[in-house]
């Protein structure tokens with residue numbers, strides 16, 4: 320439009336002000352005619368009209384397509400991280416939907432473990448195979464059950480994958496059936512589900528078992544028996560026999576495959592898939608691990624299944640421990656750490672003076688069997704045993720053998736262990752089950768001690784009066800009051816056998832060993848002649864079933880001089896010679912066991928060499944005694960010198976004070 324036309328138009332607008340509507344309308348029509356007469360304006364209006372028609376057509380077309388879609392298509396999307404994604408994904412993999420695809424991501428995997436092995440280029444040379452994994456791609460058409468067409472597309476956005484299904488059907492039930500079938504396929508598949516990092520606690524049952532809890536041991540043991548490591552490919556190789564691992568029961572196996580931290584294994588248990596995650600704890604200064612856990616994700620949302628699993632684990636554990644004794648140990652933080660299991664020690668292998676073994680066993684059995692009586696009589700159902708005496712005389716061995724005999728687990732507490740104080744001791748005891756053996760070793764370390772040595776020079780003060788010695792502070796943070804509290808607590812009333820051992824009964828407070836806390840006190844002494852004879856017979860038994868031609872074996876020994884097999888009579892004679900050759904109550908069984916281990920297959924040699932061994936022992940004892948005497952004398956001389964120096968200093972100070980006083984007096988007199 321030219322500038323003149325615009326000016327003319329505006330002039331016209333001015334003219335219309337104050338006129339009637341009819342005149343205004345006429346003026347507008349005249350203006351439009353004049354504008355339409357302009358070819359550029361006419362062109363612009365034509366464009367606007369055409370654009371409006373095309374856009375309206377497009378919108379109507381899209382609306383119609385969407386109407387048709389919603390009429391003939393059912394659409395569903397599945398997002399990775401959801402269990403439903405896994406169902407559909409596994410199902411379409413199984414139906415090889417992606418095999419016709421032409422867009423892949425090539426990865427290196429062990430083809431044997433793949434659900435869709437057809438997508439792998441098998442090598443079978445022990446090296447990973449090239450595997451074609453379907454990647455985000457154009458939709459695939461899947462002819463499901465031969466009658467329904469489903470378009471499947473896979474999208475990857477910001478690392479998250481989703482599947483979109485479009486079912487070509489008027490009926491939504493086709494989609495329902497498809498999802499249902501995928502779900503059933505996944506649940507019943509013999510192919511392990513892929514390892515998952517997602518938190519599915521909303522849809523599946525997840526159980527956490529902490530190392531500090533006893534259920535951890537049950538579950539760990541059970542999982543090993545169920546061969547949970549079968550599909551693992553990440554291990555920590557351990558040669559430590561205390562580490563529970565794969566091949567644990569094979570004694571010949573030198574290395575064990577312990578699950579690596581945070582590895583996830585799949586296991587099918589009674590038809591239900593479960594994913595097991597091992598979280599390995601940290602190792603404390605004593606080489607024990609704590610803080611670990613086992614997390615189990617059951618492919619079920621029935622809580623009862625978890626209960627059944629735990630019960631199965633518990634029963635398995637109990638059965639397995641019939642031939643073994645479980646010892647629970649504490650960690651540095653005052654909690655029960657993982658248990659160790661030891662082979663059961665036969666009660667018959669204990670060599671104790673006549674009747675002692677039988678007495679302990681009968682007493683413990685009677686106690687366990689009389690729970691009702693205790694309740695009836697209103698007496699706390701607990702029993703305390705104090706085993707005291709020289710080191711190496713069989714106190715700990717008795718408790719281990721008894722635990723095996725009674726099928727009880729041992730809860731071992733060392734009062735001197737770091738982290739054990741009154742509070743943690745109480746907590747530990749509360750956390751033990753009823754019917755177990757609570758073993759408190761070296762109970763004396765909770766008390767201040769002072770080893771009185773009769774030969775030691777008494778320490779005298781300046782006036783020559785003996786100074787009482789400072790008691791050596793206890794090695795434990797547990798106080799007597801704390802210990803008594805724990806022994807008397809309600810938690811100790813549930814059929815628990817408390818065993819305490821000490822080498823120094825004289826250091827124990829009488830309150831601790833009174834009946835009710837320590838009901839049976841048994842002294843363990845150095846080996847008697849009778850025990851020595853029994854010990855020899857245990858080391859060199861005579862076994863009729865072993866033929867001499869089979870060579871030396873347990874129960875078959877040959878004379879070094881004649882080469883003949885030693886008869887039972889000869890062995891019995893040797894046992895007597897051995898026992899009388901050793902002074903009674905002079906050596907512990909542990910010491911003699913050490914000696915006999917050197918002559919395991921040579922009973923004659925054991926008897927022949929015992930004299931020299933005793934001589935060496937006595938010589939060693941004498942030397943130690945002499946060294947002790949020497950140290951004592953040195954210490955006494957040092958103390959005497961210190962006392963003399965102190966005395967001299969005190970006298971010099973007194974002398975100095977006297978002379979100062981006399982100088983002051985002289986000065987005063989002079990003034």
Ligand SMILES: Nc1ncnc2c1ncn2[C@@H]1O[C@H](COP(=O)(O)OP(=O)(O)OP(=O)(O)O)[C@@H](O)[C@H]1O
Pocket residue numbers: 668669670671708709710711712713714715716717820821822843908909910912
């Ligand atoms: N009376 C015994 N019968 C059988 N074996 C024994 C006996 N005494 C000691 N032994 C053997 O000696 C070793 C040490 O024994 P044990 O640990 O039971 O002694 P202890 O009295 O508990 O010693 P400590 O007071 O030092 O703890 C074990 O290998 C055990 O087999």
